Amino acid sequence: RSLSPGFAGIPNPLFAADNALMLYGDGQKAVLDIVNALKES
Numbered sequence: 001r002s003l004s005p006g007f008a009g010i011p012n013p014l015f016a017a018d019n020a021l022m023l024y025g026d027g028q029k030a031v032l033d034i035v036n037a038l039k040e041s
Helices: 027-040
Strands: none
Touching: none
16 A cells, blocks of 8 residues: 555545554554554553
8 A cells, every 4th residue: 555546546535634644564563563562661
């Protein structure tokens, strides 16, 4: 997934929302890293 509007050419307003973030990378590894960071804090 990227920030491009995609095949339909319709931009997704969530990509520009101030209260939203996009996490790039392997989903399972990213979630495990987040869980481990939360456990350590």
